[in-house]
Amino acid sequence: MTERGIKWACEYCTYENWPSAVKCTMCRAQRPNTTIITEDPFKSSPSDIGRDWSPAGIGSGNSPLICPDSSARPRVKSSYSSENATKWSCHMCTYLNWPRAIRCTQCLCQRRTRSPTESPQSSGSGLRPVPPPVDPCEEYNDRNRLITRAQHWTCSICTYGNWPKARKCAVCDHPRPNSFEAIELAGAEEASSIINEQDRARWSRSCGSSNSQRRSPPTSKHEFEKKMDFQRIELAASGVSCKDEREVDFKKLKQIKNRMKKIDWLFLNACIGVVEEDLTAVEAYKSAGGDIARQLTADEVRLLNRPSAFDVGYTLVHLAIRFQRQDMLAVLLTEVSQQAAKSIPAMVCLELTEQIRREIAASLHQRKGDFACHFLSDLVTFTLPADIEDLPPTVQEKLFDELLDRDVQKELEEESPVINWSLELGTRLDSRLYALWNRTAGDCLLDSVLQATWGIYDKDSVLRKALHDSLHDCSHWFYTRWKEWESWYSQSFGLHFSLREEQWQEDWAFILSLASQPGASLEQTHIFVLAHILRRPIIVYGVKYYKSFRGEALGYTRFQGVYLPLLWEQSFCWKSPIALGYTRGHFSALVAMENDGFDNRGAGANLNTDDDVTVTFLPLVDSERKLLHIHFLNAQEIGNEEQQEKLLREWMDCCVTEGGVLVAMQKSSRRRNHPLVTQMVEKWLDRYRQIRPCVSLSDGEDEDDDDE
Structure with missing residues (x-):
């Protein structure tokens, strides 16, 4: 025999x-080490032709074929001569298949059983053909598919079949339902019962008498999958039920899922x-x-598959109202009220905003010594440019709609007069405060602090990290x-309760944990720490009571007041404060507009300032002329109102107006302000300067029409 x-x-x-081939030319499988055959590898002795396969034949001397799916599957003896002579033609694609195949290799169509009167294709003997033997490989395929399918769990949102060990859906990240263990057990029991039936049928066919009547061959793989039905299981986690495969068009659902993006799943x-x-x-x-x-x-709605809860056209607000989620409704309504597209400087100038964030991170330092608190080395105060007043009224209205939070402004001015209640401060002294629009996430306090100073958000959690490390x-x-202030506050309201040291420690641990969690709401203690990080006072103008949606007072907010950096030396701090607004669980930055200094103000103080300095008068009393509370004072600092007023004058530049209002002066200068902030504001304002000619032209055309 030649090499060929x-x-x-x-x-x-x-x-x-x-x-010479190392791998198979057709399927690229690795060449076996011992299997080297002659030109006619499937040729066998005449006595072997037509012999039925049996488990005992595995150890015979003939060359067996190993099923590619698993090494544990039975080996099937081949008889090339007889099979090649009795191939059957597919009635769909006319492909010639081997006689052992129970479906077409080309189109997977089920093989038709010949009638008793039909003769074999290649034999003219007229004998009735013997039904094709059952391929044991198909039974093993069905076994493995059934076991795997029973162990998979179906996502209640996108109906994707996930592996048993997956904790979340691989497509939409929805968590696995808690009832998966019960589902897995039920599926395993059903699989084992079907597998046992298959085993009994297979062994009865292989070990039964040759004269006994053979059972009909099992259904094909395609029909087997059609008969497999998904169980109806109520998922406890989401309340969504998985429908039977016959009731749901899975092709349509798959198309819907393929079109969805990440924001859709969210x-x-x-x-x-x-x-x-x-x-x-x-x-x-959000x-x-x-x-x-x-x-x-x-x-x-079809993917969610819960008509009792979801309907076409529903929004998150509709769902919150339907299921009476009052806390969620407060957050959602605040968002919905801001339907106008917001255009604040931090959103318009993204490159400058990133540079400012890096500048803030670089200006953060930690004090050496016992009181190792973090602090900012730069004094920056954000104010609205005076050039806004040069714009046409229609452009100004558009600018304020996109910059301010109208709901917060209305609540602080009208519903409960907290800001701009003094005509003297708002009109003659030009110290009107504007509530900037702010995100409604749990970082609104940190965002408002950076907005009042640098005009940006705490997107990278730089300020939150400094807050956590300082605490x-x-x-x-x-x-x-904190402990001394809380004890005094409870006694001043007549509560007269005392906590054990373990309870104080637990409450303090909770305050520390809030500072380390991004998105977690913060408390008064965190504002006190932020005052030390800024090295300047923080004045909070807030509503006095928590109110329900019906307007009922639920309790005191306790946020309004003055927060001084009392643990620093006075010489180490700045006396120019910042102002924040608090409304219904939300903080906003309160900023003023640039003015022309003190020329015609007449405030009751002799002030030597530059012409380029903007001074805003922040009231230290409420609309009833009562002094604002100073938070976190110790027993020696509390005293009466005169002592507290003296303390305010020591930490801030204070004066009394002609109307008798005690105010603190917030000073800012264009020349001493950070150049990146000034550049960001100018670039933002240029967007509104560009639409000015169009508005002026339209106004001029209207005037011409009126003249005609």
């Missing part, structure tokens, strides 16, 4: 390869979060830039002030 005649057959596709999770009272899912959708007013479509590094100092 020695070939080896692939054990997967039975293709005859040349002896929206569906937010809808489920409203139903299940999970605020984190709603916050995740932080990704999702539209709160977005409505559910028919395809999304931990100086925990003893802040804890002593």
